[in-house]
Amino acid sequence: MAGRILAVAQTTFRETVRNKVLLHILGFAGVMLALSWIISRWSVGEPEKIVADIGLSATTLAGVAIALFSGIALVWGEVEQRTILPILAKPLPRREYLIGKFLGFSAAVQVVYLAMCTVLILLLAIVESGITHQLFAAIYLSMWEVEIVVALALLFSTFNTPTVSALYTVILFVVGRLSSDVRIFVDRYPETAAKPLLEAVYAIIPHLSYFNIRRAAVHTLPLDWDRLLYSTFYGALYCVILMTIAILVFRRRDLA
Amino acid sequence: MGALRKCPPFNSPPQSGGEKDCNSKPQSGGEKDCNSKPQSGGEKVHNSNRPNCAASSSFSHRERDCRSLTIGLILIALGILVLVSLAGRIEKTIGEDPFAQSLLYIPHERLLHWAALGDDGAAADLLWLRAIFYIAANDMDEAQEKWMEENAEQNRARLENYHASADTVNRDALDARQNPILAIMFFWNENSPYAPHLFSVLDKVTNLDSLFVTPYYNGALFLSMAYGRYYEARRLLDKGIMNCPTRWEPIYYRGFLRLFYENDKTGAMEDISLAAAKSNAPSFVLDLAARLRAGLTGRDAALAFLYSLYEAAEDRDLKKRLEEVIKTMTIKQYNTIVE
Numbered sequence: 001m002a003g004r005i006l007a008v009a010q011t012t013f014r015e016t017v018r019n020k021v022l023l024h025i026l027g028f029a030g031v032m033l034a035l036s037w038i039i040s041r042w043s044v045g046e047p048e049k050i051v052a053d054i055g056l057s058a059t060t061l062a063g064v065a066i067a068l069f070s071g072i073a074l075v076w077g078e079v080e081q082r083t084i085l086p087i088l089a090k091p092l093p094r095r096e097y098l099i100g101k102f103l104g105f106s107a108a109v110q111v112v113y114l115a116m117c118t119v120l121i122l123l124l125a126i127v128e129s130g131i132t133h134q135l136f137a138a139i140y141l142s143m144w145e146v147e148i149v150v151a152l153a154l155l156f157s158t159f160n161t162p163t164v165s166a167l168y169t170v171i172l173f174v175v176g177r178l179s180s181d182v183r184i185f186v187d188r189y190p191e192t193a194a195k196p197l198l199e200a201v202y203a204i205i206p207h208l209s210y211f212n213i214r215r216a217a218v219h220t221l222p223l224d225w226d227r228l229l230y231s232t233f234y235g236a237l238y239c240v241i242l243m244t245i246a247i248l249v250f251r252r253r254d255l256a
Numbered sequence: 257m258g259a260l261r262k263c264p265p266f267n268s269p270p271q272s273g274g275e276k277d278c279n280s281k282p283q284s285g286g287e288k289d290c291n292s293k294p295q296s297g298g299e300k301v302h303n304s305n306r307p308n309c310a311a312s313s314s315f316s317h318r319e320r321d322c323r324s325l326t327i328g329l330i331l332i333a334l335g336i337l338v339l340v341s342l343a344g345r346i347e348k349t350i351g352e353d354p355f356a357q358s359l360l361y362i363p364h365e366r367l368l369h370w371a372a373l374g375d376d377g378a379a380a381d382l383l384w385l386r387a388i389f390y391i392a393a394n395d396m397d398e399a400q401e402k403w404m405e406e407n408a409e410q411n412r413a414r415l416e417n418y419h420a421s422a423d424t425v426n427r428d429a430l431d432a433r434q435n436p437i438l439a440i441m442f443f444w445n446e447n448s449p450y451a452p453h454l455f456s457v458l459d460k461v462t463n464l465d466s467l468f469v470t471p472y473y474n475g476a477l478f479l480s481m482a483y484g485r486y487y488e489a490r491r492l493l494d495k496g497i498m499n500c501p502t503r504w505e506p507i508y509y510r511g512f513l514r515l516f517y518e519n520d521k522t523g524a525m526e527d528i529s530l531a532a533a534k535s536n537a538p539s540f541v542l543d544l545a546a547r548l549r550a551g552l553t554g555r556d557a558a559l560a561f562l563y564s565l566y567e568a569a570e571d572r573d574l575k576k577r578l579e580e581v582i583k584t585m586t587i588k589q590y591n592t593i594v595e
Contacts, residue, residue, distance in 0.1 A: 043381070044388055045470030053377040177373040209374055218377055219467045 004092050008100025009107065012074070016108035021069045025062050029116050032058035037123055048129030052218045055120040056138060063113035063146040064173060070109070071153025072165040074101055079255055088255070095247045098158070102243055106150050113146055114139075130220065137228055138217035144235030145211040149173055151242035152206070158250040176208035206238055362386075362456075365463045380465035387457045387471070391478050455479060455488040462495060472496025473509040486517045504534035508541055524548070540567040 016022065036054035040047035075098070078084040088097065117139045121131060152172055156165035175182060182205065186198045210231045216223060362383065363371075372379035458475040462468065472492055480489035490513055496506030511527030514520040525548045531537055532545035544564040559582065566575060566582060 039381075039385060042385055042388060043470070044474045046468070049377075049468065049470075050381045050385075053375070053381050057372075057375040057378040174373060178370060180374070181370070212374055214375065215377055215465070215467070221467075 001096060005096050005100040005103065008087075008092070008097055009104035012101050012104025013108045016070055016105055017111075019070050022066055022112060025065045025069065026112065026116070028065075029058055029062035030119070032062070033116075033119055033123055037127065040127065048124065048127045049218055051123055051127050052129055052135070053214070055123060056142070056214045056217065059113065059116040059120055059139075060142045060145060062116055063109060063142070064149045066112055067109050067146055067149040068153055068166060068169055068173075071105060071150055072157050072162040072169065074105060074154055075157045075250070076160065076162055076165070079253075084255060094251050098154070098247050098250055099243065102151065102154055102246075105154065106147060109146060109150055110143055113143060132217065132220050134213070134217040134220055134223055137223055138214050141211040141213055141228065141231055141235075144232065145208050147235060148176070148206050148208065148238055148242070151239040151246075155242050155246040155249070158246050159253060172206060173208065176206040177212075179205055179207040179209045207234070210234060362460060365460045368460070368464060376464045377468070380461045380468050380471075383457060383464065384461045384468070384471050387454060387461065387475065390454065390457075391482065451483045451485065454483065455485065455492065458492055459495075462492070462499070466499040469496065469500050469503050469505055472500070473505040476506075476509055476513070480513055480517065486513065489513060502534065502536075504531040504537040504541060507531045507534075508537075521548075538567070540564045 033055055036051045036058065039054070040050040043050050075084075078087075084097075088094065121135070124131060124135070149169065152169045153165060156168050160168070179202070182202055186195070186202045189195050189198055210227075213223075213227070215221065362368075368379045368383070369376055454475075458471050458479070461471045461475075473496065476489035476492045476496075479485045479492065490510065493506045493510040493513065496503075497510065500506060507527050508531035511524040511531060514527060515524035525545070528541065528545045528548060532542045541564065544560055547560045563582065566579065
């Protein structure tokens with residue numbers, strides 16, 4: 001089983017890395033990083049803070065963009081082009097195919113994300129900003145944020161067209177990023193019949209704000225190790241749940 | 257294939273709009289087909305002429321391509337000229353200072369938080385840069401520079417009087433216009449209609465990222481010295497002291513404001529001593545605190561403070577102006593000692 005999953009993962013990794021969209025987004029991230037360095041020169045004071053802030057935001061957004069634009073067509077494209085049929089004709093269960101796809105795609109996205117972060121760290125070293133353990137913690141949690149977007153994009157790509165998948169993923173990403181504001185909204189909502197529904201919606205949206213400790217990284221604030229640990233569990237469990245839903249949907253899908 | 261497909265009439269210059277198919281039947285109007293049989297009364301056409309036909313056609317294609325490219329480039333250039341002219345007209349309708357006007361429309365920090373998808377630090381950075389651009393755009397103009405040069409002697413005399421009488425409390429002199437030292441050191445823009453909005457922008461920056469210490473003290477310096485808005489500068493520094501209790505800069509600059517705007521030596525000394533006690537305070541702050549405690553008054557205190565401000569200043573223009581004032585004051589002080 002592991003061998004079959006690994007084979008699918010390897011193929012997906014190669015396909016993703018060869019995708020031209022990746023190059024465009026990498027170019028965009030490179031421009032953003034260069035821009036963060038240029039505009040930090042214009043600031044009166046704390047240029048390293050500006051590089052770190054904009055650099056961390058840009059790399060995370062680029063990681064999410066790669067996950068989104070490459071992920072939304074990952075399964076849908078193969079179903080539409082019928083290239084999935086010879087693959088599934090082999091003794092390969094659909095769940096293993098999906099798990100392999102997820103692992104390969106995640107690995108490709110994370111490798112690219114880490115490459116961008118390496119450039120950012122070099123840039124921070126150039127502007128003589130402290131390379132702290134908070135910075136690495138922020139990068140680590142952002143990886144989980146990207147990972148959830150990968151799982152979301154893959155889930156939607158199992159039953160939706162790329163456009164609709166992109167729409168759903170973007171909506172959930174934005175809501176997830178602003179989940180702390182959603183909490184405020186739900187808390188302030190009057191006690192009506194709709195409130196439990198809102199509470200339920202709040203509970204199931206991906207709380208991507210948990211993975212944002214960029215402020216701590218930039219201002220070198222003390223790190224809350226519990227938060228780091230719980231956020232890791234949260235991210236991992238969320239991905240498992242999303243992949244389980246994707247497998248359940250995909251196993252019932254008529255590919256003919 | 258493309259070269260053979262179309263053929264211009266033989267022995268005639270290429271004609272616009274008159275492209276003929278080599279394999280088509282003869283056309284009326286005198287144009288000849290390359291492969292057609294000789295026509296009565298017409299010129300003889302041989303298959304051996306085909307290469308010439310192809311070369312001629314290819315040449316004609318290139319010429320046409322060249323012509324259409326030239327026309328296209330001319331049209332694009334004309335279009336850009338019209339666009340630039342239109343942009344100029346639109347800018348005239350917007351007003352004199354469109355960048356400053358945009359300060360009026362900066363949304364609430366909550367909206368900025370949403371727009372930045374929770375990356376408040378990055379939003380604060382961009383807003384701070386916007387404030388910097390606004391300040392830079394409103395730097396001293398030529399008329400102000402001229403005024404400074406023409407009144408340099410007079411201002412220096414006023415400065416001396418100011419420091420000679422610095423022991424008397426002058427709590428009314430809160431406005432930069434009434435403070436002669438500032439008249440020499442800095443420019444002011446309190447007449448700018450958008451100056452009142454600068455504090456609002458700096459307040460939003462520090463709400464988005466309360467630990468971003470630069471906007472507190474640099475913003476306060478600009479507000480007080482460039483715009484004569486001492487009270488807002490003081491508010492910003494008080495907020496900075498509350499939000500960044502471990503940093504020396506906000507409290508140090510509050511000490512500066514207290515000395516120069518309120519002539520409150522005791523308060524200034526307290527603030528600078530507190531700033532000197534911070535773990536990351538540079539040596540010049542400690543030095544200044546010690547000198548103030550040793551009882552420096554009048555010109556000496558001002559000079560010591562200016563030295564420390566020069567050390568702390570990050571803006572090149574500010575440093576240059578401070579250097580000028582320090583030189584003037586040092587020469588005057590030396591002359592007094594010699595006399």
